[in-house]
Amino acid sequence: MIQTVAPPTLDGLFRRLLARHPDAPALADPLDKSRVTGQPPRRLTFAQAERLIAALAAHFVEVGLPANSVIAVQLPNTIEFVLTVLAAHRAGLVVALLPQLWRQAELTVALNRTGARAVVTMSRIDGVSHADLAMNAAVEAFSIRHVCGFGTDLPEGMVSLEDVMGNGPVPSPSAIQDGRRAAIISFDVTADGFRAVPRTHLNLIAGGLAIFLESEIPQGATVLSAFAPSSFAGIASSLVIWLLSGGALVLHHPFDAGVLEQHIGEQACDVLVAPAPLALRLAEAGILSNFPALRHVIGLWRAPEQAASSPAWPGEQAALTDVYLFGEAGLFGARRADDGAPLLIKPGPHTAPRAAVDASTTGEVLLTPKGTLALRGPMIPVAAYAPSTPAGKSPIAQPPLDYVDTGYAARLDRASGALCITAPPAGIVAVGGYRFLAHDLQEWARRLGQGALLTALPDRLSGHRFAGRAQDNARAREALSALGLNPLMSEAFRDQSPGG
Known part of the structure; x- marks a missing residue:
């Protein structure tokens, strides 16, 4: 046996x-x-x-x-x-x-x-x-x-x-x-x-x-x-x-x-x-x-x-x-x-x-027809990233996928044949280890009233950093904290020093 x-x-x-x-x-x-x-x-x-x-x-x-x-x-x-x-x-x-x-x-x-x-x-x-x-x-x-x-x-x-x-x-x-x-x-x-x-x-x-x-x-x-x-x-x-x-x-x-x-x-x-x-x-x-x-x-x-x-x-x-x-x-x-x-x-x-x-x-790197980078291999949770089934189509009609499209824009370098990763997924803002939908940031800013702005600026160390503006920054921070949001958002509205 x-x-x-x-x-x-x-x-x-x-x-x-x-x-x-x-x-x-x-x-x-x-x-x-x-x-x-x-x-x-x-x-x-x-x-x-x-x-x-x-x-x-x-x-x-x-x-x-x-x-x-x-x-x-x-x-x-x-x-x-x-x-x-x-x-x-x-x-x-x-x-x-x-x-x-x-x-x-x-x-x-x-x-x-x-x-x-x-x-x-x-x-x-x-x-x-x-x-x-x-x-x-x-x-x-x-x-x-x-x-x-x-x-x-x-x-x-x-x-x-x-x-x-x-x-x-x-x-x-x-x-x-x-x-x-x-x-x-x-x-x-x-x-x-x-x-x-x-x-x-x-x-x-x-x-x-x-x-x-x-x-x-x-x-x-x-x-x-x-x-x-x-x-x-x-x-x-x-x-x-x-x-x-x-x-x-x-x-x-x-x-x-x-x-x-x-x-x-x-x-x-x-x-x-x-x-x-x-x-x-x-x-x-x-x-x-x-x-x-x-x-x-x-x-x-x-x-x-x-x-x-x-x-x-x-x-x-x-x-x-x-x-x-x-x-x-x-x-x-x-x-x-x-x-x-x-x-x-x-x-x-x-x-x-x-x-x-x-x-x-240990895995495989792919370039999709959309010009994005995809991953395949034993560490990749394919089912977790499976695309939703479009209305009117059964899951059987969808082509089987054994890879995950990361959404990162990429291209091939003609001289070396190497992959060049050029941009993060569209509509996604990454601040350190945290990712946010750009649309959600705009929605939270709207809740703070007229003239409020919450945006993401490029940052060499963390990918992006948040910057915010409101008529009253202190009140904006309190409002975002009261909503139970990530402090990365509320701290975007910190007051800048004159020399900062």
Whole structure:
């Protein structure tokens, strides 16, 4: 009788590392965690992390969360995020990633769209009461049955996960582990509007492998992640890479340059994961050359159209791998050569590492007849981006599609045959890791009264930045905050100094 082995899961990868070296360093908090959350930073071995994961997973099962139900998570880049994700998977749950800057309006939409049964958050993040935000959003989401939080001074009705982790040893739940099952749900904005994007464990591992293999990270590496974890790219470039390398994961809450430098030095980090424009600035300033152990830098491009015109990588010591992000649809990586220039990207299969003869195929890049870039491969959630069926046509009449059109405008360079990404999707504004419909911005501005304007201006570091104008900027900020909108919008109406 042939026995089949279930495909790997993230928790399965963690358990393998636990069995291999239980007392090795596993996770380290940001050094300034006390400023961010009010909680002291912690460092955990794999065995210590296992005890906390088991306690959290047991709690999720005991409160009656059924297998395959959704648990929404809004946490900073601290060890609580990693522990919660792995515990949820061990309990058979699907994790919905809620970006940190989301406020009540976006939280409520996401919770209702996914039918989430529980929410996990932090009492305070950067001075904002996320516990109150979660409680208020949960009131408007009828599917929510449990609201949990880390930290102190939690509101009445919110379960303290600090107390849960402080309990004695508990047996691990016996949820079925299968990599083909949904692991996370992230959120994207396309021309069709707000979109929930589910991914399996195999999708996540494929995304992490694409980065891991291309950047040639060694086994046992210490990885410092300074990239927000609330997206597919954030998970793939931190949690998954950590589980693949088997070393330690050091977390940095974006962004404090002094704290980042101190942490790289103290932890003797081998790998830095950060937004690509930030990594380039650090290298140009000579900061990264101060750390001899640092050999690999993974730079994530939220605005991939900017990568080709970026300056040459000056680092002789550390190699830079550009990772091109296309919203939540997918990504691919390209390690820069000795000249420091971005690698030419050509249509067809993309392999990792690209310089190797026996490289593995991690996906495929396509140029559509519309002149846009499309992605195909094991990390791509094709069903999540399937076009809606036009009126009067049955789904059977639609041509089968095994790729996702990212909407990014692209063309072929006649001389080199390389793809040139020229513009982001039409009608979409990207500010850092957040995407908005340009139409929605205009609608919110109209609510502020006659003469109000909210627009997006190009920004080298974040893709775009918001700028706003109203008859009374202070009142406009209060109005947008009262509507429960992302603070990126309200801060667009900040008063400028005379010299600003």
